[in-house]
Amino acid sequence: MNRPILAVDNLEVSFHTQSGIVDAVRGVSFSLQKGETLAIVGESGSGKSVTAKSILGLLPKQIASKRAGKIIYEGKNILEFSLRKMQALRGAEISMVFQDPMTSLNPTMTIGKQLMEGLYRHRKVSKAKAAQKAVEMLQMVGIPNAEERVNTYPHQFSGGMRQRVVIAMALACDPKILIADEPTTALDVTIQAQIMDLMRNLQKKTGTAIILITHDLGVVAKMAQKVAVMYAGEIVETGPVEDIFYRPMHPYTRGLLQSMPRLDAPRDEPLIPIPGFPPDLSHPQRGCPFAPRCAHVMKVCNAFFPLPKETHNGHMAKCWLLDERANHRDRLVRECREVSDHG
Amino acid sequence: MIRFLLKRFGIMVTTLFIIATATFFLMKLLPGTPYSNPDKLSEQQIAMMNQKYGLDQPVPIQYARYMGNLIQGDLGVSLHYKGRPVSQIILERIGPSALIGFQALIFGSFIGLALGIISALKPNTLFDYGSVTLAVLGMSIPSFVLASLLQYYIGVKLKWLPPGLWESYTSSLLPSLALSVIVIATVARFIRGEMLEVLGQEYIMTARAKGVTEWGVVMRHVLRNSLIPVVTMMGPLAVGIITGTLVVEKIFSVPGLGEQFILSIMSKDYSVIMGVTLFYSALFILTVFVVDVLYGILDPRIRETEGGRT
Numbered sequence: 001m002n003r004p005i006l007a008v009d010n011l012e013v014s015f016h017t018q019s020g021i022v023d024a025v026r027g028v029s030f031s032l033q034k035g036e037t038l039a040i041v042g043e044s045g046s047g048k049s050v051t052a053k054s055i056l057g058l059l060p061k062q063i064a065s066k067r068a069g070k071i072i073y074e075g076k077n078i079l080e081f082s083l084r085k086m087q088a089l090r091g092a093e094i095s096m097v098f099q100d101p102m103t104s105l106n107p108t109m110t111i112g113k114q115l116m117e118g119l120y121r122h123r124k125v126s127k128a129k130a131a132q133k134a135v136e137m138l139q140m141v142g143i144p145n146a147e148e149r150v151n152t153y154p155h156q157f158s159g160g161m162r163q164r165v166v167i168a169m170a171l172a173c174d175p176k177i178l179i180a181d182e183p184t185t186a187l188d189v190t191i192q193a194q195i196m197d198l199m200r201n202l203q204k205k206t207g208t209a210i211i212l213i214t215h216d217l218g219v220v221a222k223m224a225q226k227v228a229v230m231y232a233g234e235i236v237e238t239g240p241v242e243d244i245f246y247r248p249m250h251p252y253t254r255g256l257l258q259s260m261p262r263l264d265a266p267r268d269e270p271l272i273p274i275p276g277f278p279p280d281l282s283h284p285q286r287g288c289p290f291a292p293r294c295a296h297v298m299k300v301c302n303a304f305f306p307l308p309k310e311t312h313n314g315h316m317a318k319c320w321l322l323d324e325r326a327n328h329r330d331r332l333v334r335e336c337r338e339v340s341d342h343g
Numbered sequence: 344m345i346r347f348l349l350k351r352f353g354i355m356v357t358t359l360f361i362i363a364t365a366t367f368f369l370m371k372l373l374p375g376t377p378y379s380n381p382d383k384l385s386e387q388q389i390a391m392m393n394q395k396y397g398l399d400q401p402v403p404i405q406y407a408r409y410m411g412n413l414i415q416g417d418l419g420v421s422l423h424y425k426g427r428p429v430s431q432i433i434l435e436r437i438g439p440s441a442l443i444g445f446q447a448l449i450f451g452s453f454i455g456l457a458l459g460i461i462s463a464l465k466p467n468t469l470f471d472y473g474s475v476t477l478a479v480l481g482m483s484i485p486s487f488v489l490a491s492l493l494q495y496y497i498g499v500k501l502k503w504l505p506p507g508l509w510e511s512y513t514s515s516l517l518p519s520l521a522l523s524v525i526v527i528a529t530v531a532r533f534i535r536g537e538m539l540e541v542l543g544q545e546y547i548m549t550a551r552a553k554g555v556t557e558w559g560v561v562m563r564h565v566l567r568n569s570l571i572p573v574v575t576m577m578g579p580l581a582v583g584i585i586t587g588t589l590v591v592e593k594i595f596s597v598p599g600l601g602e603q604f605i606l607s608i609m610s611k612d613y614s615v616i617m618g619v620t621l622f623y624s625a626l627f628i629l630t631v632f633v634v635d636v637l638y639g640i641l642d643p644r645i646r647e648t649e650g651g652r653t
Contacts, residue, residue: 091555
């Protein structure tokens with residue numbers, strides 16, 4: 001296998017909050033190959049956004065009290081980079097698209113200026129060149145009348161158009177990695193599909209690797225080659241997208257897949273939710289964080305943290321059921337098959 | 344844009360008209376006469392004087408006459424200073440007041456902005472606590488208390504600056520300083536709050552994610568967006584300065600318009616009261632108007648809706 005362009009190794013992030021220290025990310029590891037799309041899925045509060053923001057060092061210092069582990073980009077641990085070195089990296093090598101396009105653009109600056117800002121910073125281009133590139137970028141993301149639109153303000157754009165602008169901004173300096181933090185969550189369903197198509201086409205054109213953070217498994221199926229499922233600040237299962245969808249090993253992943261609405265199911269068939277709530281990360285418990293919600297919980301789950309079990313070609317899950325000693329193993333395998341038969 | 348300006352102008356004139364009417368009738372309710380020693384004048388003398396200045400007419404007639412003159416731009420003559428036109432009195436007196444006021448506003452804004460910006464960039468540090476405490480103090484201490492303190496300690500005890508009167512430029516410094524404290528406090532507190540809010544906005548993270556330096560983030564993204572609400576504050580602040588001069592000028596014996604205003608109320612110099620009130624009101628209305636226009640320039644979202652297509 002090639003050397004990955006980005007490797008996150010045992011990343012830990014904690015926050016100081018009023019209710020104490022919250023361990024939001026607890027030992028996350030993953031790697032990203034050139035031109036690949038990795039989806040990080042999980043419910044709210046699972047630490048996926050925090051993971052993404054800490055790659056660029058965007059978490060406020062006053063709150064993010066502890067960061068440990070390694071983030072290796074092109075052989076260097078960028079977690080130890082100074083602010084200045086990070087600033088040179090942001091936007092030029094790794095850039096980011098945020099969740100809500102209604103708030104992620106400066107309301108008092110024309111979108112052209114916002115597009116050109118990164119170009120000035122990283123490419124040291126002339127004003128005319130930057131202006132020309134801004135128009136080109138807007139055309140590339142499918143904004144009509146780009147020559148006129150560069151001089152308008154964000155409030156003159158719809159949500160979907162704004163997200164196109166944000167994507168254009170992120171790609172302006174040809175970064176090697178694009179981190180998209182729930183880029184379609186705040187948009188209409190029809191617009192969501194357009195934005196995802198746009199990102200896929202741009203990726204084909206530019207060869208940018210994408211880390212896609214989402215809780216929409218439909219988006220994952222369309223976009224990603226690799227999936228990491230996060231729960232309570234940990235990656236509980238990761239692997240190639242086919243394995244995750246057709247051979248999920250972790251009960252949480254199965255729960256997520258079952259809770260997804262499908263078009264071919266009978267209309268009166270209710271969705272199957274995962275009962276319970278995610279754990280409170282300010283009071284971490286012993287053992288597996290999913291144990292209180294798990295239908296297959298065993299004694300060992302509440303006492304010890306499950307060790308990662310890798311099956312084949314990078315498919316890994318952390319669950320005691322995968323241990324040879326677990327007597328539920330047969331049932332687990334059977335249920336996995338049922339889910340995959342549905343899909 | 345022109346329609347917007349015309350509409351605003353109409354509103355401004357109407358406001359002035361209402362103020363003139365209200366002031367006129369309220370002023371007529373003041374007890375006493377414009378004459379300094381009415382006891383020593385005979386009834387005949389008073390009657391003659393009243394006739395001369397039209398004060399023997401019923402109040403509605405006096406009002407109609409005054410408004411008629413006002414529309415022609417005539418503020419009338421002073422009753423106290425033998426026939427001197429009110430406009431001339433205002434022009435003579437406005438110089439010191441304007442100097443003190445502008446100095447206070449500009450000095451106060453700069454210091455306030457500096458304090459507030461540093462506080463917002465280094466929140467919860469010793470500097471921040473210091474400047475917040477200072478701001479609360481500055482807002483709670485009335486300017487006349489501060490004026491007296493400054494006058495006594497800096498003017499009389501230390502003799503660094505003249506404690507009163509209007510002899511050279513240095514005479515304007517203490518009154519300006521006394522007035523500027525409220526501006527410093529308000530601006531510092533306001534810009535600090537606004538900047539902290541803007542710093543938490545997602546577009547700031549977008550800017551950082553583009554690799555913009557902290558300096559660039561503050562200068563290009565934070566400041567402009569935080570200044571918009573501060574500009575709105577400048578209107579009431581300027582008015583506060585105007586009313587502040589009334590008292591502060593009296594304390595420092597500055598021959599300004601504020602002092603004249605108080606004198607004219609004491610002596611029931613009707614036409615001067617009217618003239619100065621209208622002048623202050625016009626200034627206030629104009630300030631609010633300028634703030635509104637500035638607001639539109641700073642915030643493109645307002646431009647679109649209020650000023651029509653630009």
